[in-house]
Amino acid sequence: MINNFTYNTPTKLIFGSGVIKDLPNVLKEYGKNVLLAYGGGSIKKIGLYDEIYKLLKDFNIIELSGIEPNPKYDPSVLDGVKLCRENKIDVILAVGGGSVLDCAKAISICALYDGEGWDLISGKAFPKDNIPLVDILTLAATGSEYDASAVISYTKINDKRGFGTPYIFPKVSFLDPRYTFSVSKWQTACGSSDAINHVLEQFFNSDSSIINDNMMTSVIKSLMVNVKIALEEPDNYSARSELMYASSLACNGILANGTGRSGWPMHSIEHALSAFFDITHGAGLAIITPQWMREILSDNTLNRFKILGKNLFDIEVNNIKDAEVVIDSFYKFFNSLGISMHLADLGVKEESIDAMADHILKYDSTVGSHMYVNLDKDALVRILKASM
Amino acid sequence: MINNFTYNTPTKLIFGSGVIKDLPNVLKEYGKNVLLAYGGGSIKKIGLYDEIYKLLKDFNIIELSGIEPNPKYDPSVLDGVKLCRENKIDVILAVGGGSVLDCAKAISICALYDGEGWDLISGKAFPKDNIPLVDILTLAATGSEYDASAVISYTKINDKRGFGTPYIFPKVSFLDPRYTFSVSKWQTACGSSDAINHVLEQFFNSDSSIINDNMMTSVIKSLMVNVKIALEEPDNYSARSELMYASSLACNGILANGTGRSGWPMHSIEHALSAFFDITHGAGLAIITPQWMREILSDNTLNRFKILGKNLFDIEVNNIKDAEVVIDSFYKFFNSLGISMHLADLGVKEESIDAMADHILKYDSTVGSHMYVNLDKDALVRILKASM
Known part of the structure; x- marks a missing residue:
């Protein structure tokens, strides 16, 4: 028996070896100013960081690095929001696993929200807009690349929240299995x-x-x-x-x-x-x-x-x-x-x-x-x- | 082994008993002028036709009826195109099985194309726009409600073509299993x-x-x-x-x-x-x-x-x-x-x-x-x- 449901996943999956070559074409639809969000150094170790810079030589890249596992509202999300506003970011490129993606998802809605971003995460308020989000996945695990939810922690108030909204579906997820060889x-x-x-x-x-x-x-x-x-x-x-x-x-x-x-x-x-x-x-x-x-x-x-x-x-x-x-x-x-x-x-x-x-x-x-x-x-x- | 692929299905499925109550909310996003496309009388027999008129009392409904199995470019698609242009149709509502949906898909791209519509179907030209398409399914078979392809026949030139383009994904498909009880x-x-x-x-x-x-x-x-x-x-x-x-x-x-x-x-x-x-x-x-x-x-x-x-x-x-x-x-x-x-x-x-x-x-x-x-x-x- 199939009960009543509504289903819609607008995210485009671009899957396979070498698919990252399409990255400039995908990003240019949204604009030139890119927030590159990532975690530790693993994307540098596997050469992906350099590959991205080579491909995006015609874009303005602003970096948000050091996003932690169990990503934090303060500092990561707040830092990202600030960078988006200061640099008129057109599109967020999240490169990493579920934590980086979840953080980027939070940034994508909080950056366009006038009030306190945490209200969107804790369900006190609802997003009405977002900065487009594109990701390159480097870890097979959470499925954040193909869903509309995220988990963010706020250490100061000892809170950790899962939240969901269609506004945080990635526009495009690049899934190249080779980026997980070194996991x-x-x-x-x-x-x-x-x-x-x-x-x-x-x-x-x-x-x-x-x-x-x-x-x-x-x-x-x-x-x-x-x-x-x-x-x-x-x-x-x-x-x-x-x-x-x-x-x-x-x-x-x-x-x-x-x-x-x-x-x-x-x-x-x-x-x-x-x-x-x-x-x-x-x-x-x-x-x-x-x-x-x-x-x-x-x-x-x-x-x-x-x-x-x-x-x-x-x-x-x-x-x-x-x-x-x-x-x-x-x-x-x-x-x-x-x-x-x-x-x-x-x-x-x-x-x-x-x-x-x-x-x-x-x-x-x-x-x-x-x-x-x-x-x-x-x-x-x-x-x-x-x-x- | 998963080979390289690109996948994206933007269609929203609204599934289950009674879901048609959301029809006005869905359609009003696109406008007031609705082309109601259907086949024979079966949607009248099961009460769906009356239900639609009751729900859409605030809309202007123009009808294209009699769409045949193995839908024809001439007359059905051409008639639909004409109706769309004459009545400034904002959204097409296809009600039926795969044939009605396929016909509506063809209409949705041909109506906004200046040249000969058949060129879009036969792959000689490519669509750049479409009239939004919403459907109510009454037959479980072809899957046209959840894909980007259609099959249209052109009797005059003895041709039958399958074609595909992301422009013909339905925006929303209403799937109420009860409408198939009488199949x-x-x-x-x-x-x-x-x-x-x-x-x-x-x-x-x-x-x-x-x-x-x-x-x-x-x-x-x-x-x-x-x-x-x-x-x-x-x-x-x-x-x-x-x-x-x-x-x-x-x-x-x-x-x-x-x-x-x-x-x-x-x-x-x-x-x-x-x-x-x-x-x-x-x-x-x-x-x-x-x-x-x-x-x-x-x-x-x-x-x-x-x-x-x-x-x-x-x-x-x-x-x-x-x-x-x-x-x-x-x-x-x-x-x-x-x-x-x-x-x-x-x-x-x-x-x-x-x-x-x-x-x-x-x-x-x-x-x-x-x-x-x-x-x-x-x-x-x-x-x-x-x-x-």
Whole structure:
């Protein structure tokens, strides 16, 4: 059953080896003044920075560099806004992974907003315009290159917000898998875990359809097979290309068109972990996933495990015991990527579990009431304890 | 392996029961003068025509009715162009199936073109502008509501052309599955066969990837299961909703992002059949499909049948014999929809086979050189003979 939905993704994907040659043609539609937003030095190491300057010799490039993981409203977004205004920026070119893209998305709407930009991020006000955003992706993970959402932190007020608006869809995303060859094993594993979890969050929903269920497992399967290849052979173009494409589709929404109530419970839990211990998002998700599955497993949810078992692991699920084998298979899979599967190994302290459970319920009011399976504090504590 | 690709679908899908209530809001963005394009009386029978007039009481509606199956440049497209110019049409509202949509697409570009409209359709000239197009779909089949192509016939010069340009993407497609409840068994079967074949044409390609292969079989599986339900229970909303969504995705291109060389050989063959004997497109495709598969089956193509076997029929394919069982399963499936599987039963004459094979090679120059498996005249004759 396909429930009512509205779907529209205006972003153009330009995918493949060497596609960056079209960058000047794409940017010139918007103007000459380009804000080049990026993070650390990785785009210099892989030669992409020089390539961009060579291609954009007829443009005026203003740089915003040093955008941090878990991008900050202050200083990164505010600095970007200032640069846009001072330099009459026509188009923002974000080069990097999800953090750089999310920061650029925030800048693109805040720069044209007269009030306090944080109001747009926290949902107090709504954008009415944006500076066009183009990106070059260097990490297959969050799917920010193909969606209309972003996550920004505001350290001063100890707040971290996810927000969404059609104004932050990138106009064009350049996806060249070669730019991910040098991504470390750890980041490759965590990026794929993140993308797999994006699909799983959507897969566990109150209605199901043959088309959505199977399209979702198609994307998960591609990620599972290809991340193993990419970890063995970082320069394997085929594997890197599937990882890049699959993670773009994973969070775009097209896989969840018409699905029922789901919620994003594992992300809610992981956001608390990251807030308390600053762990890597994808690793936290990988550890939580099997424990969350164990918590919600029941006769009511068995059908979900049946499909995951058949399509991903060739396991026929007829009862709870079979489903536990599927959950064990997820555990072993994430572990095989080099993720320890114990939060303690990432520095998480058992004594914070109670506080984290409270934090989850405080910051995501839907956890207890609008999830595929609702979670109360006891359930959250059980999941976190089992993940230690 | 994902090959280089560019992908962009700007169309907004508004899907589900009752969504038509948003029609005035959508149309008013473009203006007051609406060309209402439709076919026969079916939209009156299901009450949709009256519903539209009730919703659009503040708009000026000009009608173009009687658009024929296999829509004609003369009179339908030319009449529509004239109406658009005389009435300063701001937006075209196409209500119907693929034929009505294709006709409206042609009108939308020809109306703003100073020269002979047929030049835009035949590829002699290229559109630079269009009248915005919005549609309400009443038949799940061609996928025209979610793509940038159309097929138009010009009887006077005995020509039939498929053409594509981003200018003919609909702005918004309203997809309410209830409008397909009254579609006849025959049209339901043929519409689903058409959509299944759209995916199969893309599935047989020179490169494969886990994500594309499995997403494609997801769509085919949804169509195969749900068409059987819809034939038994025409008012089954769940089945009709999956058929509608699946056929929109089937021809959109998203399933073929980064795939290798495929071609659309079965469509080429079917277009000749339709040209000579005016048979129903989806029925022709259903009959040709297994015979084309038999023709191209070899050790080189075995892998394709392996995936179809596993994902659609739970058949493990290890050799040619196993693949033949998969092909037989397709044959039986289409036959179970009420399609006779013999072209002779649709009025096709054996003595025209030679002329049709020549016609195919003349009108689709890629059949012999740019297909997944190229077909020469002997091969085409074999396929057609086996389909009799």
